Amino acid sequence: MNCEILAVGSEMLTPFRQDTNSLYLTERMNALGVVLLAKGIIGDNRNLAAAAIRHALSRADIVLLTGGLGPTMDDVTREAAAQALGVDLVRDPDILAALYKRYAERRIAMPENNVRQADVIRGAVSLHNPTGSAPGQWIDTVFEGHRKILILLPGVPHEMKAIFTAECEPRLRELLPPGNIASRMLRIAGLQEAEVDARSAPIYTSFGDVETTILAANSEIQLHFRCNAATPDKAQKRVDELCGRVEDELGESVFSSHGESLEQVVLFFLEMRGETLSTAESCTGGLVAMRVTSVSGSSRSFLGGAIVYANEMKTEFADVPVKLLIEHGAVSRPVAAALAEGIRERTGSTLGLGVTGVAGPGGGTPEAPVGLVYVALSDGRETVVKERRFTGDRDRIRWQASMLGLDLVRRRLM
Amino acid sequence: MNCEILAVGSEMLTPFRQDTNSLYLTERMNALGVVLLAKGIIGDNRNLAAAAIRHALSRADIVLLTGGLGPTMDDVTREAAAQALGVDLVRDPDILAALYKRYAERRIAMPENNVRQADVIRGAVSLHNPTGSAPGQWIDTVFEGHRKILILLPGVPHEMKAIFTAECEPRLRELLPPGNIASRMLRIAGLQEAEVDARSAPIYTSFGDVETTILAANSEIQLHFRCNAATPDKAQKRVDELCGRVEDELGESVFSSHGESLEQVVLFFLEMRGETLSTAESCTGGLVAMRVTSVSGSSRSFLGGAIVYANEMKTEFADVPVKLLIEHGAVSRPVAAALAEGIRERTGSTLGLGVTGVAGPGGGTPEAPVGLVYVALSDGRETVVKERRFTGDRDRIRWQASMLGLDLVRRRLM
Numbered sequence A, B: 001m002n003c004e005i006l007a008v009g010s011e012m013l014t015p016f017r018q019d020t021n022s023l024y025l026t027e028r029m030n031a032l033g034v035v036l037l038a039k040g041i042i043g044d045n046r047n048l049a050a051a052a053i054r055h056a057l058s059r060a061d062i063v064l065l066t067g068g069l070g071p072t073m074d075d076v077t078r079e080a081a082a083q084a085l086g087v088d089l090v091r092d093p094d095i096l097a098a099l100y101k102r103y104a105e106r107r108i109a110m111p112e113n114n115v116r117q118a119d120v121i122r123g124a125v126s127l128h129n130p131t132g133s134a135p136g137q138w139i140d141t142v143f144e145g146h147r148k149i150l151i152l153l154p155g156v157p158h159e160m161k162a163i164f165t166a167e168c169e170p171r172l173r174e175l176l177p178p179g180n181i182a183s184r185m186l187r188i189a190g191l192q193e194a195e196v197d198a199r200s201a202p203i204y205t206s207f208g209d210v211e212t213t214i215l216a217a218n219s220e221i222q223l224h225f226r227c228n229a230a231t232p233d234k235a236q237k238r239v240d241e242l243c244g245r246v247e248d249e250l251g252e253s254v255f256s257s258h259g260e261s262l263e264q265v266v267l268f269f270l271e272m273r274g275e276t277l278s279t280a281e282s283c284t285g286g287l288v289a290m291r292v293t294s295v296s297g298s299s300r301s302f303l304g305g306a307i308v309y310a311n312e313m314k315t316e317f318a319d320v321p322v323k324l325l326i327e328h329g330a331v332s333r334p335v336a337a338a339l340a341e342g343i344r345e346r347t348g349s350t351l352g353l354g355v356t357g358v359a360g361p362g363g364g365t366p367e368a369p370v371g372l373v374y375v376a377l378s379d380g381r382e383t384v385v386k387e388r389r390f391t392g393d394r395d396r397i398r399w400q401a402s403m404l405g406l407d408l409v410r411r412r413l414m
Helices: A023-033 A046-059 A078-083 A093-105 A111-119 A157-173 A193-204 A232-253 A262-273 A288-294 A311-318 A322-328 A333-347 A394-411 B019-030 B046-059 B078-085 B093-105 B111-117 B157-175 B193-202 B231-255 B264-274 B287-293 B311-317 B322-328 B333-347 B394-413
Strands: A001-008 A037-043 A062-066 A090-091 A119-121 A124-129 A136-143 A144-153 A181-188 A210-217 A220-228 A252-255 A275-279 A302-307 A351-357 A372-378 A383-389 B002-008 B035-042 B062-066 B090-091 B119-120 B123-129 B138-145 B146-153 B181-188 B209-216 B220-228 B254-256 B275-280 B300-309 B351-357 B372-378 B383-389
Touching: A001 A023, A023 A037, A023 A062, A023 A157, A023 A181, A023 B220, A037 A046, A037 A181, A037 B046, A046 A062, A046 A078, A046 B035, A046 B046, A046 B193, A062 A232, A078 A090, A078 A119, A078 A136, A078 A144, A093 A111, A111 A119, A111 B193, A119 A136, A124 A157, A136 A157, A144 A157, A144 B322, A193 A210, A193 A220, A193 A232, A193 B287, A210 A232, A220 A232, A232 A252, A232 B231, A232 B264, A252 A262, A262 A288, A262 A394, A275 A311, A275 A333, A288 A302, A288 A394, A288 B287, A302 A333, A302 B090, A302 B311, A311 A333, A311 B300, A311 B333, A322 A333, A333 A351, A333 A372, A333 A383, A333 B311, A372 A394, A383 A394, B002 B019, B002 B046, B019 B035, B019 B062, B019 B157, B035 B046, B046 B062, B046 B078, B046 B146, B046 B383, B078 B090, B078 B119, B078 B138, B093 B111, B111 B119, B123 B157, B138 B157, B146 B157, B181 B231, B193 B209, B193 B220, B193 B231, B209 B231, B220 B231, B231 B254, B254 B264, B264 B287, B264 B394, B275 B287, B275 B311, B275 B333, B287 B300, B300 B311, B300 B333, B311 B322, B311 B333, B322 B333, B333 B351, B333 B372, B333 B383, B351 B394, B372 B394, B383 B394
Parallel strands: A001 A037, A001 A062, A062 A144, A275 A302, A275 A351, B002 B035, B002 B062, B062 B146, B275 B300, B275 B351
Antiparallel strands: A037 B035, A090 A119, A124 A136, A136 A144, A181 A220, A181 A252, A210 A220, A302 B300, A351 A372, A372 A383, B090 B119, B123 B138, B138 B146, B181 B220, B181 B254, B209 B220, B351 B372, B372 B383
């Protein structure tokens, strides 16, 4: 079985807005064993939307529509879907009563337009919306001689998700062959895509029943595995077996085998080992600390840190000797080490991380060109320093530096 | 004139990848006066892609295809477009020679597959790719009795942009009525969408020739204005006039009138006024400093700061008296003020910003519930403190706190 997702809404045809609902729906449909054939975005235009729905129904078994179910005249999805199927809309008295009740409870008069939200495509099942006023709709029909499922969902993400989970997934499960799909992802830091592929391909190609996808994004490599087998247990077993063998090959470069982020893994290990962390950042300007503290509960293991942009701050907050700064320059191996050691001592954490580099685009010199980054980790006994020359724009260099720093902490804790 | 954008590539039908090329192309096409009718994503399947191209050609004047121009068998866009138009492909000897030369210069043998990149749709103009090996293609043709333009561009963003700018925009400008379009955006902080709309609607509705769109995103409100007039100057004049009147109405809540980010505006004013900034952040964990230092040249006005997650760090790095922390709690008006004053003194900056709050989801108390945030700004003479109760998840609360803090600095400097 395959599906197509169509988002309806003119705002998603501007340069300022993306359709993100389709990412969630793709993930859920894939988990049900349904392949996505295509996706599209159409504006608030009834005729164009109707034509797009017909085109989708002509090629896909299941068509998911999101958006355009609100009360205003811009909301055309109900009419467009009815037009595409050649049927009319019926005003549902129960939905209408629920709409009036909703407004009465808030002691405000319901705008006249709102009655449109009670319009149901003839033959459709209305899908209860637990958190909003626009119900979804489920149509099991025959189109051009083939059985098709057309699903209408609101565009508001939390309403869309609530209806999809409670109303659509159970119906789809009944319809589809039992879900025997398992999937997993490995996330890898510190290796290039080509190396990950060269080392893992001999393994994953020997698993003909597991689909493998390799993606490089944001300074990490992801290996996605997916298996469709006779039973869910068998699918899971095959995926786990392949994951295990690739993990053995790639070793500690694999930072996550169940989807966790690098910062989550770092915090998990800090807590498990009873260690605490502090940071002294120059070129990353707080990015490392921001990533660590984005995880709820990080205060148990992360004490704090300093952003030491000006040289005086490196001395003030991390006790970097002025002599070191003069002799070696702020972007140097000894200064990175001094930042790590200094912030560790000042905060009393067990581990101190120092980052210094040239994020660019300006500020590069022959000795310290744009992209040169040092990260250092001190545990009080020894200090490890890593040097890299990154490419890309300012944001990318800073991001890569933060990955290198967090990964250094992770490897130390493993 | 209108257009449709189709991205070709199976990876964009996974839950892990978005098509972002279309945002750039939408912005450029809009600037040329071309409206986007629809956009779509299709996998690496020749027949499905050909059908999608035909569907797009049947409704849009200009169809832009991105992706699928590489050398592998997965790259089906050339074949699919030829199939959609009912013509064949011709191997272009000049492109072929350039491909061989490209490899010869690197002293590596060209993989056999690569010759496919020299295949040009019969009747198409090949578009030189200055940074990659896959050329684009421009087809000016008649489809179902109407003149249509079909454009093929690579999926690699910088190659797509380079070809579009150098080869497509000049051709489109010749084709289209002279571009008399002007657009501008105002960015607003510290007001709700409903208030911005209520106050600006009486003004923008009196400009019938300017299209106004209001968008709320990431704790800011954007007003987009766009005008199509008899001449470019007239369009610009009308947009500028409307912008000016809305700015007068909204006053200093408008932080940007030419697209600058809040952090860029803050740094601009810091430099202009000869002031310097430092930060002491608790709940935002470095987000404010990270945003400020994301701007190139920020080191001229931003000295550094501290991330004071643990209470001891608030004392260690910003000299917050222990007594204050015990009496009022870490999330309180006096502690926010002490953070701002302390970090200012410690760094020697002219302005000090302090942020403290509860980002959640855990850690809330009756006195300091999740979402409560204090930001404080000290200039050595007086300290201003703002209190807010934000809603949303951890990321959203932290982001809103960073907006409030940066906006407090901006308003102080205006």
